[in-house]
Amino acid sequence: MTIKRKITWFGPVRSVVFLRLTQAWCALVFVFTTSMGMAADGGKPTKADNEELGKVLSGVDKLWFSAKSSADMSMSVKTSHYERTLKLTYWTSGSDKAMIKINYPPSEKGTVTLRLASDMYNYLPNVDRTVKVSAALRSASWMGSHFSNDDLVRSAYFERDYDGKIIEVKKKGSATIWTIDLVPKRNSAVVWSKVRMIVEKERKIPQSQVYYDDRGAKVRTLTFTDLKKLGGRMVPSRIMVTPTDLPGEHTELVYESIRHGVKFDGNFFSLEQLKSL
Amino acid sequence: MNLGLFALRNLGRSRLRTVLQVGGVGLITAIMLVWGCLNTGLGDLLTRSATDLDVGELQLHAAGYVNSPDLYTTMPYTEAWQQKLKSIGLAAAPRLYGFGLAAIGNQSTGVQIRAVDLDAEPKVTEIDRHLSKGKWLEQSSPKDVVIGRVLARRLHVKIGQELVLLTQAADGAAANALFRVRGILLPASSDIDERGVFMSLAAFQQYYHMEHGVHEVALKRLNIGEPLEKVRQRLSRIAPALGPSVEVLSWRQVKPILAKMLDILAISSKFIFCFVYLSLGGLIINIGFMSIYNRLTEFGTMTALGMTPGQILTLILAESSWLGLFNSIAAWALGIPIALLLSRNGLDLRWFFDHWAMAGITMQPILYARLGWGEILTPIVVMFISLNLFSLYPGLDAARMQPSQALAPR
Known part of the structure; x- marks a missing residue:
């Protein structure tokens, strides 16, 4: 009117x-x-950008973990059927050894997942058995979350297993934001056909990663938020995975503490250690 | 003049040729009869393997479950359902399905966990009697499982050994438990053989933290003589009263590949019949021509004496019909006893392989023939038609022949 x-x-x-x-x-x-x-379009990547790509991917790979490190984290899962929270401790040594233990809830306390090179094991305290996870089930859900077994023990690395290509460069304040398309290298054993990552170049901090299956369909999105100084480094402390085909569902992983330079016994990452952990 | 008797006398005059023809065509017809019985037996075996060991004749599902199996897509199942289904002539067996990891020692593999009602399942399928080793499940041993034979071999598991089953329960929690292998199944279907782990409904509900609902209700006619389609229509009428999203599927809809395979089998057997008798046609034409040219003087004389071309043609067709009758007697005399023997004892193919699979159905290598009126009459009818059809050409040739031409000195 x-x-x-x-x-x-x-x-x-x-x-x-x-x-x-x-x-x-x-x-x-x-x-x-x-x-x-807001942002200014920085245009196409320069030769220097392409030369620096490997370093940035390596930085993303090693953002939360160093050669020997551990972390405490919580994982909240929300699906249309249930909501649950787990508390976890994570240990990693190099790129071929990783171990993750559930501390909460009490019914699953003591469950440990161990990766040794390409082998993966689950120790189940309630039946006192260690189960080798077959390669075919690596992409299956880990503990009812939207993360796969592979995700949790990080058997794939961007710098080692993917070929990257910067497809867009933007400026956001003083930061340079790259959009990178990553496709698996010829002989790498990864389940995704493509990953599109948005990353802040200078601090090597990812903002999002979109995963595509072998038919080129978008499967899930990982978003990285809540920058915090953990273990002496500035890292996104919250990682949320949202599956494309399950609207309203997500899993959120929150890093509570990270320790670098941890000293492990010689047989810390071993099947014998699983029971006594 | 009785042309029928005349034709019979003609066949009697050339006994050797008649015996050879009856021997050849009769033997082929007998082979086709036995082959038809084995083919029908194969179809029966495939259907029975699917219905009696796995899906049942009809199924009820929560809508969408078949296309997208999901732990949470369940429908309620109560005693009242069972009574209602019984009242329309169906035995019912509720089931639950889940997926997980089975492990023993250093071996592990993905499995499909199949929970069955131990009282109801034997009324619908024969899976409880289809064991190669060990025993079927019992209510008193809820921590026992029966597994497929390929799975047992893959995991190197034996009867009495413990298997770890690892999965995700309905509440999202990790579910893992030890189960004792109580039995190993005979070949059933690729799904059951390679991934099937059977347990009781109660054990599944406890393991998966699921208190209510079932994924599937397998059904079988109480009166096996009643047409399945009629029962299906009756079931479809009452299905909305069972639940708003309950869908009715026949075994052909649940196993579309197998249904297609059976259709192809039926069509291909008809093609093979036609192909065999078409091939025989050349032989029949050849024999017909030989028999006519051997009797040229005879036909010339008959025509000169006043026989019309129509009568000559009828005479030749009557000879073919008599031959057809003798062929039929020979085929039945040889084929029916063999088919009966194969329907009783089966054709044992274990010398060649220990099992065989078609359209995802694994079968034991003993093929039982089925002898029915269709199997007895089809090869005879096809043989009769082709014999007369292929005699037409030489018959017409003989009928058109002029006496002067036939009686001319050679």
């Missing part, structure tokens, strides 16, 4: 002129604020 009255007050010709001027002013303000405060 108000608008109608104003247009009537200006008259038909004057109202058109007024609207055109308003539109032009809005467009000017939008372009100005975008270029100054």
